[in-house]
Amino acid sequence: MTAFSRDIIRVTVLSHGVLRLTFDDGLEGEVDVLERMRGPVFPDARRPDGFSEVAVDAETGTIVWPNGADLAPDVLYERVRSGRWPRHDRRVSV
Structure with a gap:
């Protein structure tokens, strides 16, 4: 994942679940976000x-x-930049 967060400056809906994002450093690309939209705050946003x-x-x-x-935005930036979703290491040290 990036060490800092880039701001998103433009969003365009390409289709249900797919966005074109432009970041403040000029990076631009498409990302399918529907599967990342989980939890109780997303039901309305998941509908077309x-x-x-x-x-x-x-x-x-x-x-x-x-x-x-x-x-x-940092997760979306990494997805657009690398084509992969960043991994979040959830291991706990004992």
């Missing part, structure tokens, strides 16, 4: 009509939906 309401929140530098659902 709700998904299309995505916007950029300039204050937080990420994409958001009207009910407050959002996705982490």
Whole structure:
């Protein structure tokens, strides 16, 4: 994962679940986010009509939906940059 977060400056819905993102450093690409939209805040945003309401929140530098659902810009940046979702090591040291 990136050591810092890049802001998203533009989002375009290409199809249900697929977005074209532009970051503040000029990186641009498509990403399918539907499978990443899990949890109780996403039901409305997962519907086709709700998904299309995505916007950029300039204050937080990420994409958001009207009910407050959002996705982490650093994770989206890594996906667009590398084509892979970043791994999150959940191992706990004992």
